[in-house]
Amino acid sequence: MTxxxxxxxxxxxxxxxxxxxxxxxxxxxxxxxxxxxMVSPPDxxxxxxxxxxxxxxxxxxxxxxxxxxxxxxxIGWLWRRRPGLDRMAAASAEVGVFFTGLAIALGSIWGxxxxxxxxxxxxxxxxxxxxxxxxxxxxxxRRAIPDPLVRARRSAVFGVAAFAQVPLVHFSVLWWRTLHxxxxxxxxxxxxxxxxxxxxxxxxxxxxxLLWALLVRARARIAAAQxxxxxxxxxxxxxxxxxxxxRLEASDV
Amino acid sequence: xxxxxxxxxxxxxxxxxxxxxxxxxxGEALLVTAPFGATxxxxxxxxxxxxxxxxxELGPALYWLVVLLFGVLVTLRASAVDGPAQVAMLRxxxxxxxVRLAGRTLANGVLLLGFQLLLAPVAVLLYDPDLTGWPxxxxxxxxxxxxxxxxxxxxxxxxxxxAGRTALGPLLVAPLAVPLLIGATGVLQAxxxxxxxxxxxxxxxxVDLVAALLAAWCAPHLEDRT
Numbered sequence: 149m150t151x152x153x154x155x156x157x158x159x160x161x162x163x164x165x166x167x168x169x170x171x172x173x174x175x176x177x178x179x180x181x182x183x184x185x186m187v188s189p190p191d192x193x194x195x196x197x198x199x200x201x202x203x204x205x206x207x208x209x210x211x212x213x214x215x216x217x218x219x220x221x222x223i224g225w226l227w228r229r230r231p232g233l234d235r236m237a238a239a240s241a242e243v244g245v246f247f248t249g250l251a252i253a254l255g256s257i258w259g260x261x262x263x264x265x266x267x268x269x270x271x272x273x274x275x276x277x278x279x280x281x282x283x284x285x286x287x288x289x290r291r292a293i294p295d296p297l298v299r300a301r302r303s304a305v306f307g308v309a310a311f312a313q314v315p316l317v318h319f320s321v322l323w324w325r326t327l328h329x330x331x332x333x334x335x336x337x338x339x340x341x342x343x344x345x346x347x348x349x350x351x352x353x354x355x356x357x358l359l360w361a362l363l364v365r366a367r368a369r370i371a372a373a374q375x376x377x378x379x380x381x382x383x384x385x386x387x388x389x390x391x392x393x394x395r396l397e398a399s400d401v
Numbered sequence: 402x403x404x405x406x407x408x409x410x411x412x413x414x415x416x417x418x419x420x421x422x423x424x425x426x427x428g429e430a431l432l433v434t435a436p437f438g439a440t441x442x443x444x445x446x447x448x449x450x451x452x453x454x455x456x457x458e459l460g461p462a463l464y465w466l467v468v469l470l471f472g473v474l475v476t477l478r479a480s481a482v483d484g485p486a487q488v489a490m491l492r493x494x495x496x497x498x499x500v501r502l503a504g505r506t507l508a509n510g511v512l513l514l515g516f517q518l519l520l521a522p523v524a525v526l527l528y529d530p531d532l533t534g535w536p537x538x539x540x541x542x543x544x545x546x547x548x549x550x551x552x553x554x555x556x557x558x559x560x561x562x563x564a565g566r567t568a569l570g571p572l573l574v575a576p577l578a579v580p581l582l583i584g585a586t587g588v589l590q591a592x593x594x595x596x597x598x599x600x601x602x603x604x605x606x607x608v609d610l611v612a613a614l615l616a617a618w619c620a621p622h623l624e625d626r627t
Contacts, residue, residue, distance in 0.1 A: 226622050278576045285572040292563045298625070302559050305619045306573065309555070312611070313576070 165366045174358035181355035184348035191345075200258045202348060206356035207251040208276075213360060214244025215283065215314050222307030225300055231375065232368075234300035237307050239367035241286050243360060248280045271324035275317040282310045296375070409500050416496070416504025420479055421511060427482075430475040430512045431519060438471040438516070439523045446527065453529075460528025465585045468517055468545065469578055470571065475516055476509045476553020477570040480561040498620040502554055506616070509550035517542050534592020537602075541588050544605035548581045549574075551612040558623050580608045 181202065191198035221237035224230070255273065256266045267273065286306055293299035321328050341349070407415070424430055445463050446456050491501060521538075524530070556573040560566035587601035 278579060281572070281576045285569070285576065288565075288569055288572055289559060292560070292565050292569055301625075302623065305622050306559055309577070309615055309619065312615075 165369050166362065167365065170358065170362050170365065174355065174362045177351070177355035177358050181348075181352035184351045188345050188348040189342070194262065197258060197261060198345070200254055201345075202352045204251055204254040204258065205349060206352045207247045207254065209353055210356045210360040211244050211247040211251055211279075212314060212318070213357065214240045214247060214364070215279075215311055217364070218244065218283075218286075218307045219311040222304040225304045226308075229300075231296070231300070232372070234296075234304065235368045235371040235375070236364070237304065238287075238290055239364045239371060241283050241307065242367055243363045245280065245283045245287060246363075247356075247360070248276065248283065252276055252280060270328050271320040272317065272328035275313070275320045279313045279317050282313050286310055296378075409497075409503075412496055412500045413504045413507060416491075416501060417507035417511070420505060420508030423482055424478075424508070424512060427478075429478050431515055434471055434474050434478075435516050435519045437474075438467045438520050441467050441471065442520065442523055442527055456528050457530055460524055460530035461589050462586050463528070464520065464524035464530075465545075465582050467520065468513075468585075469549065469582050470575065472513050472516060472546075472549045473553055473556070473571045473574045473578075474567070475512050476550060476574075477557050477560070477567060479505055479508070479554075480557045480566065483561075485562070498624045499617055502558060502616055502620040505557065506550045506554040509553050510546045513546035513550055513553075514542060517546060531593055534589060534598070537588050537592050537598050540602060541585050541605065544602065544609055545581050545585050548605065548609040548612055549578060551609065551616050552578055555612075555616050555619060558620070577612075580604060584608065 185199050185202035188199075188202075190196050217240040218237045221233045221240065225233040225237065252273075255276075259268065260266050286303060289306055290299055290303045293302060442463060445459075449456065449459065488501075521542075525532070552574045553570070556570045557566075559573060560569045563569060584601045584605040587604070588598040591598040591601060
């Protein structure tokens with residue numbers, strides 16, 4: 149009789165990745181947001197193109213949110229040294245890079261029929277692209293460091309430094325003369341947008357925020373499971389006992 | 402000599418002198434990276450086309466672009482020679498993380514200043530740019546060297562000991578150093594068109610100050626306390 153196959157170490161402790169209620173809430177909010185975007189009136193100037201705004205603006209908002217959470221979790225890690233905060237910072241940055249890329253791509257698709265070009269040297273566009281590359285650097289830094297503690301420490305420091313780019317992106321439309329429109333919702337006084345459109349935009353903001361929460365939570369859970377597997381797995385020689393693999397050790401300053 | 406008997410500024414100067422002495426022996430920044438930068442300045446017109454008026458316009462911008470991208474390489478060379486043993490010895494001698502980073506920044510700043518001064522005549526020779534208001538370049542050289550030195554020292558500390566540090570360092574620094582590029586090119590353009598270059602100098606000084614404060618805050622957090 150052979151022994152039953154054993155699960156890989158740590159597999160038993162891996163919980164559900166997406167959960168139950170949050171995917172349903174995000175799905176419902178997404179459908180409601182889509183309907184609102186479809187039934188909202190076309191813009192007087194932009195016509196049907198305005199509907200891209202219902203994805204472009206929430207994508208930019210969730211990108212800001214992601215990097216703010218990365219900042220908070222990075223400060224939290226430097227203060228408390230809890231591994232969960234490092235995973236949260238990393239997960240949020242990954243999702244933030246995705247949403248920043250989405251915002252840039254949608255802005256470009258909107259820009260071609262409106263401005264006549266896919267890309268223009270506008271302050272908002274350039275600072276957003278820089279934000280994208282700053283956080284790609286953050287993710288590259290994480291990938292380059294094998295030691296979990298050194299990785300958490302260095303990426304927490306860079307996670308704090310990188311956030312300096314976010315206010316630069318937001319205020320770029322006020323500090324420079326730009327083609328991109330100035331803030332219409334996050335500004336003092338009454339928003340300068342039709343209130344029906346504003347309602348549709350807010351519904352999509354809620355939907356994107358729920359989607360963001362779902363993705364970040366799932367990514368953080370996957371990272372936690374990976375950490376448990378790494379901890380449970382004994383260090384094995386890569387090529388048998390006769391050959392010892394070169395050890396990757398990150399030195400410090 | 403122990404750290405207790407020397408002031409932090411004195412320690413910083415000693416560390417910077419050590420880095421500069423190593424550079425004098427190796428000649429990596431000024432004898433390797435600077436000629437590489439000069440080669441880039443020479444190659445750019447071959448890609449753009451030998452349109453002399455266009456190159457006169459592009460010259461200053463290309464010069465600052467080369468300073469930014471190749472200057473980062475100058476700042477990243479230090480951690481290649483500083484192993485964990487050297488850092489441990491400095492720690493045992495009571496040299497704090499902030500002082501170590503400040504010493505490195507100071508040495509970087511001196512080297513970057515030399516790097517800029519070496520490349521400037523090459524750019525003038527190759528591109529023949531309009532040099533109206535050139536005295537304004539003197540504070541710009543200092544402010545750009547200082548800002549890039551701080552950001553480079555920080556990136557060097559973040560990427561120290563990593564296999565891909567020479568590629569990772571520039572990726573971390575270049576997007577954050579963009580205000581230095583904008584400020585440096587803005588000063589000469591403002592002087593050319595008879596506008597006051599002060600706002601651009603103020604931008605450079607602000608970036609330097611923010612980067613210095615950020616580095617001072619970051620340095621202790623980068624310490625390995627395990």
